[in-house]
Amino acid sequence: MNGRWLLASALVGVAFVAGAVAGERSDGLGGFINDVFGTPNAELSSNAIDVIEDNYWKPVGNDELNDASVDGMVRELRRRHKDPFSHYFDAKAFGRFQEVTEGSFSGVGLSVTQNKRGLGVAMVFKGSPAQEAGIRAGNVVVAVDGKSIAGEDADLAAAQIKGEPGTEVTLTVVRPSGGGKRELTLEREQLQVPVVDGRLLKDDGHKVGYVQLVGFPTGAHAELRSEVERLEKRGAEGIVLDLRGNPGGLLTEAVLTSSVFIQDGPIVTTKGRTQGETTYEAEGDSLARKPMTVLINGDTASSAEILASALAEAGVAKTVGEDSFGKGVYQQVIPLDGGGALDLTVGEYLTRDGTSLAGKGIKPDVPVKDRPGSPDESLQRALQVLAGQL
Numbered sequence: 163m164n165g166r167w168l169l170a171s172a173l174v175g176v177a178f179v180a181g182a183v184a185g186e187r188s189d190g191l192g193g194f195i196n197d198v199f200g201t202p203n204a205e206l207s208s209n210a211i212d213v214i215e216d217n218y219w220k221p222v223g224n225d226e227l228n229d230a231s232v233d234g235m236v237r238e239l240r241r242r243h244k245d246p247f248s249h250y251f252d253a254k255a256f257g258r259f260q261e262v263t264e265g266s267f268s269g270v271g272l273s274v275t276q277n278k279r280g281l282g283v284a285m286v287f288k289g290s291p292a293q294e295a296g297i298r299a300g301n302v303v304v305a306v307d308g309k310s311i312a313g314e315d316a317d318l319a320a321a322q323i324k325g326e327p328g329t330e331v332t333l334t335v336v337r338p339s340g341g342g343k344r345e346l347t348l349e350r351e352q353l354q355v356p357v358v359d360g361r362l363l364k365d366d367g368h369k370v371g372y373v374q375l376v377g378f379p380t381g382a383h384a385e386l387r388s389e390v391e392r393l394e395k396r397g398a399e400g401i402v403l404d405l406r407g408n409p410g411g412l413l414t415e416a417v418l419t420s421s422v423f424i425q426d427g428p429i430v431t432t433k434g435r436t437q438g439e440t441t442y443e444a445e446g447d448s449l450a451r452k453p454m455t456v457l458i459n460g461d462t463a464s465s466a467e468i469l470a471s472a473l474a475e476a477g478v479a480k481t482v483g484e485d486s487f488g489k490g491v492y493q494q495v496i497p498l499d500g501g502g503a504l505d506l507t508v509g510e511y512l513t514r515d516g517t518s519l520a521g522k523g524i525k526p527d528v529p530v531k532d533r534p535g536s537p538d539e540s541l542q543r544a545l546q547v548l549a550g551q552l
Contacts, residue, residue: 249315253501284461285407305334371398378411383418400453410464434509453551454479463487471513490520
């Protein structure tokens with residue numbers, strides 16, 4: 163293991179990744195309503211708030227009504243445009259969101275994805291409280307401390323699991339295959355989680371480097387390059403890059419990790435109605451090309467999909483496994499007057515050859531279904547694909 167990423171929470175959200183940026187607007191709630199629904203509806207909304215505040219049979223604060231109004235608008239956008247990634251944060255929730263993205267916390271050792279029932283478990287880190295409690299990849303966390311998290315923003319739901327080391331959190335967990343709910347009480351810990359982990363495998367007389375990349379924080383590209391170089395010095399003739407359960411991360415790191423293997427040309431293009439269009443090209447010197455396969459599954463998302471698709475479309479690697487998540491869009495965090503914020507979908511990203519992955523994901527070159535409790539079928543198939551090139 164060449165480097166370590168201090169992930170104090172050890173619980174990674176997926177739904178917001180790939181290019182979320184911060185912005186501001188000075189015109190507050192009225193300006194947002196006007197932008198989305200037009201001036202007449204803005205006046206209607208403002209009038210309705212006044213009427214409710216003046217006439218409802220119980221006292222209702224203006225802040226409460228404003229929060230409900232914006233939340234209702236965003237929920238309608240989500241429903242109308244089948245967008246599970248846009249959310250409204252009231253002032254308290256936005257504070258938690260900022261802590262998640264900027265602070266240092268402890269957690270239970272999970273990598274998670276957006277799920278309509280709560281949080282899908284993409285990966286459980288070795289030696290973590292979650293592993294010791296018997297939580298497995300594929301499980302779904304549906305409640306935290308007895309409160310349902312269905313439909314919540316993945317980052318805010320994840321924030322409820324985080325907390326001070328030594329404190330406890332109770333997770334309600336279900337298996338996709340059924341079997342009822344389990345309530346598990348875990349003690350939070352400060353955890354060290356590797357961004358990159360690698361080892362040398364021997365297959366049919368050949369040495370193959372196996373590298374697992376679990377996220378895209380700052381510096382991930384340098385750790386990935388270093389680990390690949392280490393394995394090549396030990397004689398690796400080909401590389402298996404494992405992106406299964408990788409929820410994504412920084413867009414810049416998606417470009418830089420792709421550039422470890424791709425010499426030139428586009429990596430990804432971002433495109434939005436008000437954001438314009440930007441194409442990100444490969445940067446720096448790539449490693450000498452070797453036979454390569456990339457493992458993906460339904461929890462490979464966002465920046466991980468950008469990397470996998472770039473390698474496949476550049477002819478650098480074959481993808482093996484299951485269809486990826488299909489994130490395909492990116493969000494902008496826009497603070498509002500009063501302390502709240504919108505985490506709003508503002509555009510989509512297109513792969514190296516101009517394909518949108520939104521809602522459909524990457525179709526692997528070599529489809530393989532991993533069955534729980536069985537040997538790693540995708541890895542075995544990836545090694546077979548490499549063997550044909552060595």
